[in-house]
Amino acid sequence: xxxxxxxxxxxxxxxxxxxxxxxxxxxxxxxxxxxxxxxxxxxxxxxxxxxxxxxxxxxxxxxxxxxxxxxxxxxxxxxxxxxxxxxxxxxxxxxxxxxxxxxxxxxxxxxxxxxxxxxxxxxxxxxxxxxxxxxxxxxxxxxxxxxxxxxxxxxxxxxxxxxxxxxxxxxxxxxxxxxxxxxxxxxxxxxxxxxxxxxxxxxxxxxxxxxxxxxxxxxxxxxxxxxx
Numbered sequence: 001x002x003x004x005x006x007x008x009x010x011x012x013x014x015x016x017x018x019x020x021x022x023x024x025x026x027x028x029x030x031x032x033x034x035x036x037x038x039x040x041x042x043x044x045x046x047x048x049x050x051x052x053x054x055x056x057x058x059x060x061x062x063x064x065x066x067x068x069x070x071x072x073x074x075x076x077x078x079x080x081x082x083x084x085x086x087x088x089x090x091x092x093x094x095x096x097x098x099x100x101x102x103x104x105x106x107x108x109x110x111x112x113x114x115x116x117x118x119x120x121x122x123x124x125x126x127x128x129x130x131x132x133x134x135x136x137x138x139x140x141x142x143x144x145x146x147x148x149x150x151x152x153x154x155x156x157x158x159x160x161x162x163x164x165x166x167x168x169x170x171x172x173x174x175x176x177x178x179x180x181x182x183x184x185x186x187x188x189x190x191x192x193x194x195x196x197x198x199x200x201x202x203x204x205x206x207x208x209x210x211x212x213x214x215x216x217x218x219x220x221x222x223x224x225x226x227x228x
Contacts, residue, residue, distance in 0.1 A: 019128075019129070020113060020126045020127065020128055021086075021110070021126070021127055021128075021129055022116060022124055022125070022126050022127075023061060023062065023063035023086065023110070023124065023125060023127050024051045024054065024055055024061075024062055024063065024120070024122055024123070024124050025062075025063045025065055025080070025084075025115075025122065025123040025124060025125055026041075026048060026051065026062050026063065026064055026065070026122075027065055027066065027067045027078065027080055027123070028041075028064065028065075028066065028067075029066055029067050029188050030066070030187075030188055030191060031064065031066070031182075032064070032066065032085070032181065032182060032191045032192070032194070032195045033064040033084075033085040033087050033104055033106040033182075034085060034106050034109075034174075034178040034181070034182070034195065035085065035106045035107060035108050035109065035132035035133065036105075036106060036132075036136070036174065036175070036178075037105070037106045037175070037178045037179065037182065038090070038103055038104065038105050038106075039064065039087060039103070039104045039106070039182070040091075040101070040102070040103050040104075041101070041102050041103075041104065042099065042100075042101055043099060043100040043101070043102060044099045046121070047120075047121035047122045048122060049098055049099065049100060050120070050121055050122060051120070051122040052089070052092070052100050052102060054120070055089060056089060056092065060088055060089045061086055061087065061088055061089075061107075062086075062087050062089065062104060063084050063085075063086055063087070063110060063112075063125065063127060064084050064085050064086075064087050064104065064106075065080050065081060065083075065084030065085075065112065066080070066081050066084070066188050066191065066192055067079065067080055067081075067188075068080065068081060068188075077123060080112060081112075081192050082111055082112045083109055083110070083111055083112070083192070083195060083196050084109065084110055084112065084127075084195075085106045085107075085108070085109045085110065085195065086106070086107045086108055086109075086110055086127075086129060087104030087105065087106055087107070088104065088105050088107055089102055089103070089104060090103055090104070090105045091103035106132075107129075107132070107133055108129050108130045108131065108132040108133045109129075109130040109132055109195065109196075110127040110128060110129045110130060111127060111128050111130070112125050112126075112127050113125070113126045113127060113128060114126055136174070137173070137174050137199075137200035138200070139172075139173050140173040140177075140200060140201055140204055141201070144201060144204050144205070145173055145176070145204075147204075147208055148176060148177060148180070148204050148207060148208060149168065149169065149176070151207075151208050151211045151212060151215075152168070152180055152211065153165065154211075154215055155184070155211045155214060155215045155218075158215045158218040158219060159218055173200065173204075174200055177200060177203055177204045177207055180207060180211070181194040181195075181203070181207055184210070184211065184214065185214070186210055186214065190210050193206060194206060194207060194210075
């Protein structure tokens with residue numbers, strides 16, 4: 001098998017505003033949220049139940065961020081990536097045993113400045129929000145859009161998935177790229193690279209490459225979409 005070009009490293013520049021914001025953090029590996037996308041979550045840990053209650057009582061915002069695959073501090077607090085996405089609670093169901101089902105809508109990405117020394121059981125941090133809420137991306141070139149759809153179909157077939165491709169075709173370009181990035185079983189580093197890529201065309205190209213890696217792995221090869 002020929003060598004494949006390496007995806008770009010995690011840590012792309014993020015255009016941010018100048019006003020910091022304190023957010024409760026929900027570190028969850030493999031779960032990324034994009035601006036204007038939705039993420040359903042089942043909240044069962046007591047500390048995150050408290051986080052949801054406090055968020056609803058406040059501004060309704062939660063910072064979704066991924067932990068790095070590194071040893072934690074012994075308190076269940078693994079090191080975090082520096083870029084996440086602010087989610088607004090737009091749907092919530094409280095269950096009889098105190099758990100929650102919530103839906104977050106992404107507003108804008110953020111860069112983590114520093115964690116706050118607070119007394120809550122969940123982590124909080126001061127973050128600088130980005131400018132995604134004001135800057136919606138332009139449409140993809142038609143050739144690139146078609147390539148994303150084609151590779152998604154090939155990957156779906158390789159994984160034996162049942163997909164409503166008519167519904168997929170109706171998604172706008174940003175929703176298509178981000179939805180695949182959210183649900184595809186890439187590792188945390190690959191998902192983080194997709195989250196941090198600001199330009200939609202470049203994110204789409206990276207997504208195609210990652211889908212190709214994953215498809216080759218499904219075919220019995222030893223190539224997997226791992227990024228550090």
